[in-house]
Amino acid sequence: MNFSLDPWVWISALLSLAIFSFLYKDNPFYKFAEHIFVGAANGYAVTFYWHNILVPSLFDPLFRQGKLLYIISLIIGVLYFTRFIPKISWLVRIPIGITIGYYTGASIPAGIQANIIKQIQGTILTKENFLSWHAGNMGIVWSLILFLGVLCTLSYFYFSREHKGVLKITSRIGIVFIMIGFGAAFGYTVMARVSLLIGRLQFLLGPWLGIIK
Amino acid sequence: MKIVDLMLKIDRRIIYLILAIVVILPLIIPSAQHVRVMAPVQKLYTAVDTIHPDKALMIDFDYDPQTQPELEPMALAILRHAFKKKIKILGLSLYVQPLGLAKAALDQVTGEINALAKTNSDSVIYGRDYVFLGWQPPPIVPILGMGESITNVYKKDFYGNQTDTLPLMKQIKNYNNVELLISISSGDPPLWWVSYAQNRFGLRVGVGCTAVSASDYYPYLQTGQFSGLMVGMKGAAEYEELVEKDLNIHKRRKASEALPSLTYAHLVMIVFIIIGNIGYFIKRRQK
Amino acid sequence: MQRTFPLILCFIFGILGIIPFIVPHPVVQHTDEFLRNDLLRILAAFALVLGLGSLLRVHFDKIQHRRENWQYSWVLLITFFLTSIIGLFGGVAGTGPLPTRIGNFSFDIQTIYLNVEVPLGATMFALLSFFMASAAYRSFRARSTEATLLLLAAFIVMIGILPLGNQISPHLPSFAQWIMDVPNVAGKRGIAFGIALGSLATALKILLGIERSWLGGGE
């Protein structure tokens, strides 16, 4: 059992144990680590925003290179602080409006391409899609199941009619596909998370305590 | 019926304790679990095994402390395999953070071999048998540039030597002299290697990735763009199995040692789910 | 004026967000680049400063009124100011004016990130394995046919992807992979269509000023 001598290994090991202590119950060690986490996270964010965004993209071009165009970004940015001044607090809606407007606009074509057009392309029954399974003529069966599954799941999200008659059957089949999908995803993610747990324990047992070489 | 209440009221902390024990014990008492090797890993192993003597294997180390548990065992297994078969190796990273881990893996395996090596020929010499090129930002520059000339992109290697003075680099000019590239990463690098290096220069690409990011890569294996795929600890353990069985190299098999923990953890979860359901059904029938 | 002007701005910038998707001309692409890198990223930086102000105010207030767990607010504030000073003056890679090394113990922001943020984040992920176990035990009930299907699919995949699955039957791993490739994709795709349409509807409502919740209260 040869302990590590690196102070940083000790710090990260003790912080890890403090977080693991939450499994027992909420306790001072956990609260301590939790507040260190929030403090360090925001400290890192301030550093990142200052060195990687504010200095290179605003202060340098504006004050050092004198590009007056950047005054606009500065003024709109400062408007965020009007929120604390009651009389003109509505001005905060200008930077918020710009941010929401741009990202909402940009999300429309990207969303249609990725979530509608590409998904339709993958579901249509064609010879090309049959072959894409690389499973010989079983590919036809898989494509059919996929096709029906998508249509039934779509019917589950149909809100204009009560789930009765045909719609009752198709939406039941739809929820079956949804639940199988969730179960599979749950199972797969369990393995991913346990791998991370094993990784953390290999760090504590290896580099820190030296139990495993 | 006291048992039923007991079944339903197992305290969360007991579950946590059992899970912790079940994961820790196999790590402390290592017993590498033997694994059946599946096609994706066998394909990668064969691709490395059949590398032409005068061609090189290029390895892109792109894992960080968080993905190290799943990906480092892959790097170690591939290095042991390639060095045992006297295959020339070029190591590189597309980002700065993995450099330290890449150097550690190279040093560990070359150290193991040189400790046993008696003569000059069966030891591994830097510059002759392997070169560590280091890091060149942005990633697209090395990926495209090495198609024409590796020494133009990496004028100096990780240690600062002039690359064109290294004997190995006189033999390995560009991708034409590289039979296979293996990208060990959980992000986009494997997809870049295919869309740039493979599409333009026909470079064969093998991949080692984490379990979480596997679903994005399977299609590339099916279309043949990947010449092999190792996924998560299980993939690493399969490669370790081949390295031990085919080349009878007996070294610590970190991924295989972690598999029992993985298996028991899953079984514990399944057992508790079953207990919970049995208790639930008995309770319901009582009502 | 206090409501219509921001709504007009939102509409204009919405159009500015859509156009670069179909117009490759450099005139459009360069303005889009300026908007993204120089305007919007700076607004995000100012928004963070605003949020930090609220965070610091809450914790100063907690200390002042000796509210429950106020001592930990000190821990938070000290850590925050320490990391900010080290980060701001020590430079991103320890290259700033402030020395970030005593002997061979270096504490630049990158080292702090690797030895505080990463382990804490990784341990949080590791906690998930425990929480999954207890959540599964406590709530994974075969209450209905759908829940039973979720359960069975989870079992098949959890065992199928392990070497154990292979020993039980060589077909189990491929069956687990099939569940991931066909029913899982069908279910996800159906949900994705719904979400995409919902997103489109909400996005159009925001741009056309129909959805105004982001304006918040007040006249």
Added chain:
Amino acid sequence: MIFTIFLIAIAPPGPIRAYDTPDDGGGSVIIEWQLSPDDAILDGYEIYRSENGQDFEKVGFIGKSRNSIDDQTQDYKRYYYKVAALKDTIREFSDVSTPVMSSPQWIDRSKVNIFVALFILGSIILYFISQARKGRELYIRKISGLQAVDEAVGRATEMGKPILYCPGIGYIEQIATIASLNILGEVAKKTAQYNTKLINPHYDPIVYTVAREIIKESYTKVGRPDAFDPENVYFVTDSQFAYAAALDGIMLRERPATNFLIGTFYAESLILAETGASTGAIQISGTDSLAQLPFLVTACDYTLIGEELYAASAYISREPLLMGAIKGEDWGKLIIGGILIIASIVGLLTNLPVLSLFR
């Protein structure tokens, strides 16, 4: 006499064509050629460019058995190209291409299908929204998750315990965040009426500012502006796991009777849902984050899946505009279903390139 080894002669690449790259922002030209008959033994192809047709300089290199490459150029300038088959030091040049000039285009034709879909779906949705504004009666079926919202608020009031409303860790422009803020507005009206404490911790500074206003407005609409306590709405941090850890702390200390986890979630969703469940609180979640739905479905009492979240914010507020949008989305689903069926029939019976419509 220099002893000349018999050099292997290699055949040059075939006819070469250079043209402006279509549908791009300019500054790029595509060069195509026919593979040299000796392609198999080549090292690759070198690309040479000249501005006057005489003196050429090498600008590119590509592996063998590839017959096209793009080259970065200055717009509106004339260039000539030729390609050399390369084997060690032997180069065999193709003939020179006709001059070519690169230029930017205003429309990327490969994206047109997206904007056609945007036009069709967009106009249907806007049509139903305008119908709703004119007061036309629209019907939406019951959404089973929403009864749970009323019961959950009622339960918290009876027990005199607070309600925790977590808007997720999405940004203000994310649709799930906006839907969550809609539901938050309705829940705030209820907590105002029953004078129940509503705790609303935030991950994003902008969402925090908007939520504060929405809650204040809900309290004033119900005639209880005095009951609004700004202390209960605050920004915690914009770091994923620090936020999850902080919320767990709140759940264990404040012991809320009901937790709402509605909005965008990532891996931290299970930490929240599991800790909340362990405190015995009723949990209602709603998200369009596909990867997190499996955990929220298992750990919460009720989960609004994907579009149900959007429909729920419409149903709960009875807002005609929101109802109109849901009707438009339903028609969108009918169209998608129709396209899938028709395109499949066409794709199977004929060999028209149906898939290329959806590249």
